[in-house]
Amino acid sequence: MKNVSILSLKEGYKKKEFSPVDITKMYLDRIHQSQDLNAYITVTDDIALKQAEIAEKKYIANEATGILEGIPLSYKDNLNTKGIRTTSGSKIDEDFIPDDDADIVHTLQREGAIQLGKVNMHEFAFGITSNNPFYGSVKNPWNKEYAPGGSSGGSGAAVAAKLGLASIGTDTAGSIRIPAASCGVIGLKPTHGLIKAGGVKHISWTLDHIGPLTQTMDDLAIILEAMTGGQYTSSLKEDIRGIRIGVPKNYFNEGIEENTARLYHKALQDLESLGAVLIEIDIPFSSEDLALSFGIGIAEAGFVHEKSIVSTLDSFGLDVKASLEHSHAITALDYIKALKRKAQLTEQFEQLFEQVDVLATPTTPITPQGIGEEMVEVNGVTDSVFNTMIRIPAVFDLTGQPAISIPCGLADNGLPVGLQLAAANHNEKILIHAGYAYEQAFLKTFYDKRNNLI
Template identity: 35%
Template sequence: MTDGFSATVDQLIQLQGANEISAKETVQIYLDRIQQVDPEIGAYITITEETALQQAEAVDALRAQGETLPLLAGIPAAIKDNICTKGVKTTCASKMLASFVPPYDAFVMEQLTDQRVVMLGKANMDEFAMGSTTENSYFHPTKNPRNPQRVPGGSSGGSAAAVAAGEAAFALGSDTGGSIRQPAAFCGIVGMKPTYGLVSRYGLVAFASSLDQIGPLTRTVRDSALILNAIAGHDCRDATSLAHPAEDYTRDLEKGVQGMRIAIPREYFGEGLSAAVKDRILKTAALYEKLGAELVDVSMESMKSALAAYYVISSAEASSNLARFDGIRYGYRAAEYADIDELYKKTRSEGFGREVKRRIMLGSFALSSGYYDAYYKKALQVRTLIMNDFKRVFDRCDVILSPVAPTTAYGLGEKCSDPLEMYMGDIYTVPVNIAGIPAISMPCGVDADGMPIGVQLMGPTLSEAALYRAAYALEQEMNGTESGGVKNAARL
């Protein structure tokens, strides 16, 4: 390791455990890195430098006293700014919550606090997690560390950029329709969307409650498994939280893929997929075959309707969830209004950004009298078809392999004027959220411009251990080939 900020979580655990570097020294390295590169990248909204150093000093003091510390003690992290952090602003990258300070921690923050993880700050995102580029932030856009002229993906673009640029050892993001996996693919890192309910949503500001899921963004597959170990768990405050026994997701990493059946769905390789991405994904599939897996050609007809169903369901839920932002109890309030109706209207008109308003209006329309059956009910019926399609494939196969996005990261501002074209970028990721199954994105190569290409592995409910095993086998194979994955160190 030549510099601290390019180390993996696993390496930092070993270095701190051997007293080769202190927690405070580790945190200072990352804070210096943030000061150096974040003015250009814009990965953070809030940087908690003073608190981070205090947390690190507390870890060092306990270690000096001979205390047995949790595995992740002293590891620096970035937290997406829609995850509530007690005493620290949680803005959702919005004007509406620009000054909101939660009085409590999200479940995942409680878990990380128990692990004595150090929070470096709150990561930038698309406003209320609505977007695919992190250009919809009220504060500033985030740029891709691999090429600052390109987008980092979204909505967890700040979290992905922070890890890729060496501004955090790992980050937490949220995934409603690909918001962890797509930015991970664009930035050349690993992103895990867990099974719906495996990680509590308590303290996550809701976008679409039946789709949202918190997950880790990391440099390596092993790091991802380590972080999921820490944040997974049952929480009685979340009615959708699964009472699933604790697992060690690192346990089977090295078992390989011999005998594993990997499905290749035809519908994921049709029109709209760039030649460079298609070529790399098919070569990745062939690599799995070389490693001893069996490739299975499958058809999933319902996937053609998944994107339309997703935007109806997610927008309908968003219109309901965001109704709480009315200027009465917390958040932004319009300065001048004649009555309560005008207060609501002005507060929401001034407090919400363009993309958020678009989705609220779409959702309100889909739920309105006369249109409910034609749109929302129909979308729920498509959801059932998608879930049945996945079940049918998983009855035959262990894992499904696909691209993460149709293209690699595109230019800043390139798709802002055409939201429908931007929505099409979610076509390969939204079925996972609709079905509630886990999926992991990891780098599998680069295009002609040197931009990362991500491969997506999907599995049945609670198959995270199998997905990590398959992803780790690919990662290890690619680390040994010149044309394989993307280097972890950022270009900056």
């Protein structure tokens, strides 16, 4: 299972060294042998093998034209899949079987992707631990006593443990990047609206994003091409001399635990050693601004779940129930004010990205916490794990700019730490360029350790 990538699989298929059926069976076997991770809610063995057989015939006939032809991956369980139950990690939707695929599922299956199944998640994507009361807690492959992050925790765990080559998740306040950082993989939250969101069980249409989690930067670039029809693999370049990297003077560098801060500053030094230019920069954001994302998200979630709040409120998990009960308290005036400030912040960050090409921050202020832990102390300050983990990544859900998390090492407790890179709207290419250069120069040893997880 070492050094498997989209390109290596496709090359092996073409040379008849192995087949899509062989590879799909291998991944399905790994999934069933790793049930203790609780990464999957539904494994679609029969569908995956049928899709693999179709891909195999295409390779035999030299008609394999899809970008992801024969590539096995998974989908977060809030993405609709035709004829396959889509629970959103909830009791309420435990028997929901969609009539159609989500837009992104349709797009990737059209490109030949093989669907291994639906991965576990925090209920209705409302949290960042993936401690699910109905389908069980997802476990972190680096240490099964710890959470994998969330809400796309099943995606992060599945990719890290090689239970699929990639996974498609959603991100409202960091829900792709938090599990990517927690599980030591790569996760991209693209520009808001870049990827069609039809057929997704939203928290907030204003804040929600769809994006990939992958093992490597080249896989991410290829999958993003399949998702969007754009050209991203040309940005896989190792020369970043002259790229301006913003180093925050405030907000993003506050309240960071010692291990995370150490590895973050080491990553900045590494980027500078590659020829990047580090520029200190003021950040136009505060804790008061972060509260706006709560107001927008909870207000819109109250609308999305309006019928269930009235009819089946007690069927929600306790944390989700508490959030939804609060939704009615948000006034129309508060909601409109938050949207106005959101637009202002987006413009202010666009102006910031005229001064620098990329902004570099820790992905999260802390490493993953133990399963079931809800509070954490950082530098003498105690807060909820939720508030602490989202404080950095949620900024770019509010502003909409693209942001990626890539591994930058292991903390003293043996758990991964993530480096977040953000850029101007629709400038995913610079993130891929900078991330790839960093990966190629500094992540080989980390990847070797990740390959030996399971």
